[in-house]
Amino acid sequence: MDHLETLESQSVFILREAYRQFKQLVMLWSIGKDSTVLLWLARKAFFGHAPIPLMHIDTCFKVPEMITYRDELARQWKLNMIVGKNTAALESKQTFPDGNSTRLECCASLKSEALKKTLSGEWPRWILDHTTGEYVRRVGGEAFTGVIVGARADEEGSRSKERYFSARDKQSDWDVGDQPPELWNQFKTDFAPGTHVRIHPLLDWTELNIWEYIERENIPVTDLYFDRGQGIRYRSLGCWPCTKPVESTARNVQEIIEELRSGKFANIAERSGREQDKEDGNGLETLRRRGYM
Amino acid sequence: MQGTELKKEVVASSGSRAKRDQMNIVIIGHVDHGKSTVVGRLLADTGSLPQGKLAQVKAQCERNARPFEYAFLLDALQDEQAQGITIDSARCFFKSASREYIIIDAPGHIEFLKNMISGAARAEAALLVIDAKEGVRENSRRHGYLLGMLGIKQVAVCVNKLDLVGYDKGVFDAIVEEYSQFLAKTGMVPKAFIPISARYGDNMIRLSENMGWYNGVTVLGTLDGFTKELSLRDKVFRMPVQDVYKFTAQGDDRRIIAGRIETGAVSVGEEVVFYPSGKSSRIASIEEFNVPVKQSAFAGKSIGVTLETQIYVVPGELMAKSGQAGPKTGTQLRANIFWLGKHPLLGHKRYKMKLAGAQVPVWLKSIETVLDASELTTESNRQQIERHEVAQCVFETLKPVAFDLAPDIAQTGRFVLIDNYEIAGGGIITDQIETKTSMIAEHVTRRSEQWQRSNISAPQRAARYGQRAAMVLITGDAGTGKAQLAKALETDLFAGSRAVYYLGLSNSLLGVDSDIDHLGERDEYLRRLGEIAHLFTDAGIVLITTASDLDDHELEMLAMLNKPGDTVVVNIGPRRFNSREPDLQINDIGSREDVIIKIKEMLSEQKYLPEYNL
Numbered sequence: 001m002d003h004l005e006t007l008e009s010q011s012v013f014i015l016r017e018a019y020r021q022f023k024q025l026v027m028l029w030s031i032g033k034d035s036t037v038l039l040w041l042a043r044k045a046f047f048g049h050a051p052i053p054l055m056h057i058d059t060c061f062k063v064p065e066m067i068t069y070r071d072e073l074a075r076q077w078k079l080n081m082i083v084g085k086n087t088a089a090l091e092s093k094q095t096f097p098d099g100n101s102t103r104l105e106c107c108a109s110l111k112s113e114a115l116k117k118t119l120s121g122e123w124p125r126w127i128l129d130h131t132t133g134e135y136v137r138r139v140g141g142e143a144f145t146g147v148i149v150g151a152r153a154d155e156e157g158s159r160s161k162e163r164y165f166s167a168r169d170k171q172s173d174w175d176v177g178d179q180p181p182e183l184w185n186q187f188k189t190d191f192a193p194g195t196h197v198r199i200h201p202l203l204d205w206t207e208l209n210i211w212e213y214i215e216r217e218n219i220p221v222t223d224l225y226f227d228r229g230q231g232i233r234y235r236s237l238g239c240w241p242c243t244k245p246v247e248s249t250a251r252n253v254q255e256i257i258e259e260l261r262s263g264k265f266a267n268i269a270e271r272s273g274r275e276q277d278k279e280d281g282n283g284l285e286t287l288r289r290r291g292y293m
Numbered sequence: 294m295q296g297t298e299l300k301k302e303v304v305a306s307s308g309s310r311a312k313r314d315q316m317n318i319v320i321i322g323h324v325d326h327g328k329s330t331v332v333g334r335l336l337a338d339t340g341s342l343p344q345g346k347l348a349q350v351k352a353q354c355e356r357n358a359r360p361f362e363y364a365f366l367l368d369a370l371q372d373e374q375a376q377g378i379t380i381d382s383a384r385c386f387f388k389s390a391s392r393e394y395i396i397i398d399a400p401g402h403i404e405f406l407k408n409m410i411s412g413a414a415r416a417e418a419a420l421l422v423i424d425a426k427e428g429v430r431e432n433s434r435r436h437g438y439l440l441g442m443l444g445i446k447q448v449a450v451c452v453n454k455l456d457l458v459g460y461d462k463g464v465f466d467a468i469v470e471e472y473s474q475f476l477a478k479t480g481m482v483p484k485a486f487i488p489i490s491a492r493y494g495d496n497m498i499r500l501s502e503n504m505g506w507y508n509g510v511t512v513l514g515t516l517d518g519f520t521k522e523l524s525l526r527d528k529v530f531r532m533p534v535q536d537v538y539k540f541t542a543q544g545d546d547r548r549i550i551a552g553r554i555e556t557g558a559v560s561v562g563e564e565v566v567f568y569p570s571g572k573s574s575r576i577a578s579i580e581e582f583n584v585p586v587k588q589s590a591f592a593g594k595s596i597g598v599t600l601e602t603q604i605y606v607v608p609g610e611l612m613a614k615s616g617q618a619g620p621k622t623g624t625q626l627r628a629n630i631f632w633l634g635k636h637p638l639l640g641h642k643r644y645k646m647k648l649a650g651a652q653v654p655v656w657l658k659s660i661e662t663v664l665d666a667s668e669l670t671t672e673s674n675r676q677q678i679e680r681h682e683v684a685q686c687v688f689e690t691l692k693p694v695a696f697d698l699a700p701d702i703a704q705t706g707r708f709v710l711i712d713n714y715e716i717a718g719g720g721i722i723t724d725q726i727e728t729k730t731s732m733i734a735e736h737v738t739r740r741s742e743q744w745q746r747s748n749i750s751a752p753q754r755a756a757r758y759g760q761r762a763a764m765v766l767i768t769g770d771a772g773t774g775k776a777q778l779a780k781a782l783e784t785d786l787f788a789g790s791r792a793v794y795y796l797g798l799s800n801s802l803l804g805v806d807s808d809i810d811h812l813g814e815r816d817e818y819l820r821r822l823g824e825i826a827h828l829f830t831d832a833g834i835v836l837i838t839t840a841s842d843l844d845d846h847e848l849e850m851l852a853m854l855n856k857p858g859d860t861v862v863v864n865i866g867p868r869r870f871n872s873r874e875p876d877l878q879i880n881d882i883g884s885r886e887d888v889i890i891k892i893k894e895m896l897s898e899q900k901y902l903p904e905y906n907l
């Protein structure tokens with residue numbers, strides 16, 4: 001087996017294990033390349049179906065094309081879409097783009113807080129109704145106990161220490177120093193009431209592997225990743241105020257792969273375009289301990 | 294059938310480049326011997342670090358007024374940097390000309406042994422680092438010993454910090470001598486011993502002038518020299534059933550048995566057998582999404598299959614091929630285990646065993662020897678196993694499990710033990726133990742010895758109540774209305790003046806869907822059901838109860854626990870058990886009144902309700 005087949009087989013195995021063990025299971029879909037590969041792997045795991053609902057936390061500062069792309073795929077692949085957002089913070093303009101908070105505070109509120117409350121069912125969820133094509137607001141949903149996330153170990157230091165199945169306590173806290181053992185593909189699938197588990201099927205993948213797989217499988221991705229004539233493209237997607245495009249003339253998947261393999265990005269970390277990582281030296285570990293994905 | 298539509302999409306392109314393989318390597322050894330430094334240096338010297346990363350870490354060290362450490366490239370957690378120690382295994386990525394590597398930097402401190410094991414269990418090969426100045430230490434040996442248990446067959450030893458001993462060949466040779474002797478006792482033969490200085494880059498990616506006396510391979514060269522285990526495909530076929538899917542969306546009517554092929558290969562048309570149930574069928578198709586239709590599949594692939602006949606297979610069974618050596622099945626096995634739990638491993642306590650896809654309750658039956666993995670000294674006569682100890686013991690499961698012996702097929706010959714929600718230990722199976730009696734049978738014998746019988750005999754009770762006592766067990770698929778039927782039967786018999794009782798313990802407690810049994814508690818509830826049934830039948834009552842989807846073993850267990858009372862089985866719809874015929878088979882409940890009449894006829898034919906008049 002080549003390296004992509006090995007990675008694929010392991011991720012499929014993890015997804016099936018999650019599906020077998022958790023009744024209240026959800027997959028986070030950020031619309032970016034990683035979680036879209038994850039969604040594709042779910043279709044691999046379940047033979048073309050997508051039996052696990054997808055959750056997208058909308059900060060309302062996403063690049064608009066992302067939302068269009070999300071809803072197109074959701075309709076085409078009949079995805080069970082759930083959208084969550086921090087309406088209170090958005091309405092009172094307690095955000096970084098509105099000038100009322102730092103980048104880290106903004107992330108904590110629009111992403112981590114919204115995610116936590118949408119997962120627990122405390123806040124409303126917007127569900128895609130496939131008969132009308134519209135989102136419907138729902139309250140009082142059940143809490144999800146298994147959350148599948150597209151984190152990769154090569155993204156940043158604390159992610160390199162993650163388990164495939166990672167336990168979180170009631171406060172979503174992650175005790176990095178005392179993670180459960182995981183061996184021989186036996187994962188932590190037993191958990192005390194009130195705790196939940198994050199599942200990371202993409203830990204072993206690098207950014208380059210993701211693009212190689214997108215190429216091999218012909219996975220549709222949003223063209224924000226490609227240069228559309230202005231000599232810039234997004235390398236990772238997020239909120240527009242905090243994610244800057246990079247200078248690049250890669251116009252398609254092949255050219256991105258070339259660029260990552262031997263071209264200008266061969267040795268430049270993916271997250272270097274994200275501003276919130278720079279605010280304090282350990283920004284991401286701090287955020288992750290508190291539930292950031 | 295629309296199901297095939299789902300397979301199409303745009304069939305994957307073959308990719309534009311030459312295929313490369315992937316290998317996971319773990320770096321192990323005693324605390325502070327320089328593991329993280331080896332990895333950091335390897336990444337730095339091969340140009341595998343992101344641009345600016347080295348400069349950034351150096352600047353950070355300068356700001357905090359501490360010397361730069363290559364280890365900080367790996368020890369990313371705040372606590373790790375503050376204490377200068379690795380706490381948890383880190384994955385990092387690195388490519389050589391021939392291969393993609395995932396390097397797992399494991400911690401050396403004994404406190405984090407579980408993290409070392411989590412990292413090492415993912416690896417195919419290991420680099421073990423020994424400090425030249427400190428020499429072979431406790432965890433140099435413990436980690437070396439555990440390699441074999443974790444299934445790692447290739448190891449190379451880096452003798453590090455040669456700079457601290459003046460690059461002295463004598464120091465190196467002495468460590469080679471001492472550690473080779475240790476490894477020999479564990480049955481491991483190292484691929485190489487490499488004298489290095491990780492901090493200064495000696496013999497890491499090129500041979501160093503400081504050690505003219507060494508002309509072996511470098512660390513980098515050693516990694517590329519590790520080989521992939523190719524023989525997995527050539528072994529007998531094993532695929533643990535991970536799940537059984539029937540997605541009805543978009544008209545898909547495939548019933549797919551999903552899992553990863555651990556060893557061997559399988560092709561369409563071949564006959565397969567499932568263990569421990571022993572059921573068999575033929576492969577009708579191999580299922581994968583978005584690939585051209587395949588006729589066979591090999592070890593390593595996560596696939597699905599459909600079968601020619603609709604047999605009842607549950608997750609956790611082990612699929613093998615008929616005509617090849619099958620796995621062993623049984624309730625007792627001998628294993629070498631390592632224990633990581635906060636609480637000791639005890640006899641008479643119920644644990645959960647996860648073995649390939651199976652999850653079963655298990656008990657520690659006996660401890661044969663306990664080993665200090667660092668000193669290789671053994672002890673017998675121990676009552677419990679403490680954290681970080683290695684031991685040879687015998688385990689007993691309630692139900693038969695299918696397994697292989699670890700030396701034959703590692704993937705299906707090992708298991709983990711769960712104690713209070715956590716993986717607390719791992720073991721490799723070395724022997725099967727043949728037994729004539731099961732735990733339940735022994736228990737029933739003991740119970741009848743200890744039971745204080747009253748002065749009233751069973752025939753006296755039968756005469757008083759005008760009936761022979763029995764447990765009437767109604768089983769079959771979940772959701773067929775068994776409970777309603779059972780209650781109606783009770784009402785009817787009660788109206789006819791029978792001493793009858795409906796026990797509604799089963800459904801809610803057993804869980805409606807029998808395949809999803811998170812905590813492995815189904816067996817425990819069934820065991821209780823059997824014990825309760827025994828009380829009722831001993832008291833002369835006709836007990837009516839239900840349980841979904843009983844298999845052979847469960848049925849046998851219930852009947853045995855109910856002894857000396859009789860068990861009468863009514864099955865609704867398809868059945869999972871084969872070893873006995875039901876006393877009454879109902880294909881479809883249809884009219885409940887008719888079914889009740891049939892049950893009463895059967896009970897009276899079998900003399901449980903003797904004077905019942907038709």
Ligand SMILES: Nc1nc2c(ncn2[C@@H]2O[C@H](COP(=O)(O)OP(=O)(O)OP(=O)(O)O)[C@@H](O)[C@H]2O)c(=O)[nH]1
Nearest residue numbers: 324325326327328329330378379401454490491492
């Ligand atoms: N002089 C010298 N010091 C070294 C060398 N390699 C590592 N060290 C030092 O040894 C100390 C421990 O190194 P680490 O790489 O953190 O050790 P480790 O084995 O990863 O430690 P744990 O992960 O905590 O078990 C650091 O101060 C290193 O700088 C070497 O080749 N020469």
Ligand SMILES: [Mg+2]
Nearest residue numbers: 328329378379
């Ligand atoms: Mg270390």
